Amino acid sequence: MQTVAIVGAGIAGVTACRSLRESGFSGSIILFGDEAQEPYDRPSLSKSTLKTGGPPPPLAKPGWEQEFDVEMRLGERVISVDFHARSLVLDRQRSVTFDKLVLAVGARARSLAAARSAPPGTVHVLRTLADSAALREELGAGRRVIIIGGGLIGCELATTVRTMGCEVVLLESSDELLLRVLGRKMGAWCRDRLTGLGVEIHLGVSVTSISTDAGVRDVRCSSGRRFTGDVAIVCVGAEPSVELARDAGLACNRGVLVDACGRTDNPAVFAIGDAASWPLRDGGQRSLETYLNSQSQAICAACSIVGRAKPVPQIPISWTEIAGSHIQMMGDVEGPGAIVERKSPEGDANMYLRLHNGVIQAAISIDRAKDFAFVTKLIEREFEVDSNMLADGTTGMRDVFKAASRADVKC
């Protein structure tokens, strides 16, 4: 009987288990997770879980491991992989053999040089339930919180922490928030909204040291500016965890390199989720670090394992909640073509679409989930759209989609 070992019990690992069974895999599945908790939903850690202190939503129903016949090994860390023996080494005495291995080990919070030299306990990061719980312990009305990094997690945290009654100072080293994921226009929009919420934002500040004196966090910047607060959080992105793969000799480059079926350069080994550098539909490859791409990669790798490999080059897709708005994005907003702005009848832009050769390549939507659902299909299917219809905020995207799919059938 074949054994598939999956290392990592986040959305990628858990989805891989389910997909293997749904694809008819009848061998044994062993799922390793280094956290002791039942698999949980990570996106809530910066939002509802932090705010309420309640448990994060589970990734699967209680009893799912029986239903899907998965051996869960939670709280167990895999320390190395021996490809020759096809085994995972757990410690000096124990190892587990496999026929196929899926690395779904995720990513860790990137650290900042200034934070590395700070005394232990000075700064928080946010990646796990334990991180979220530890941060929550220190929050409360009137506490002054310094958030270093104005990317997605930084802006989500600024929103949540501010609505918990804390004073929030958000420091970003570049000249706009969210530049990498949402681009300049949306970055400025989010900055306005966060400022409206009462978040104090400083752009172009580069943190050089973080120290603590009698409980007060002291954050110093290269410009000589200094910020003090009760809590400091560093949110400067994530690093794919590649150690297991790299130490075992797999090719890695900011992520374990895989083909569009999830295969690494060892035919018995697959990588999915944040740890995988996966080919993109529009060229290149990278680690995407999103929930939905992790799911898609897990399903794809499961198909490869059961012998029904079908390449699934990825289109980045994710969502965020900032300053009370639900923002969804697909594709890379930077790229060839022109940006079409869709406006509400009141004149507020609620969608930015990058149109190239009549096809939508990327989109960002603000509180327009219903319209965005149709945009995702237009991007996936590469239907040609009418740019005037697209820009006209009074035409629903459902109608744009229908017109485009009719036109597509005709040719």
Added chain:
Amino acid sequence: MAFEKVCNLEDVSEGEALQIETFEEAIAVYNVGGQIFATQDRCTHGDWSLADGFLEDGVIECTLHWGKFCVRTGKVKAPPACDPLTIYPVEVRGGEIFVDYEAGKVGE
């Protein structure tokens, strides 16, 4: 067993979904190739209307986090949703759609 009229057949064209708010909990009515189905409108994963979703081949995709459900059986077709939808008996008579809200039951 009490079927109540919720809307006219022409209110839900093929491939569309419609939110109905006449009962205690909102329901969604779907037209799949001329066949009508009804489920709870609220996604079991997050607080979001499924009638706002993308309906294709009898599967509704929630637009919040892209969970998917079979509208005929309520079964989860894609995570992050874990729990099935409540489904309701439907009758179509003389161009009108009737739903028995009390007879709703949790799907597979």
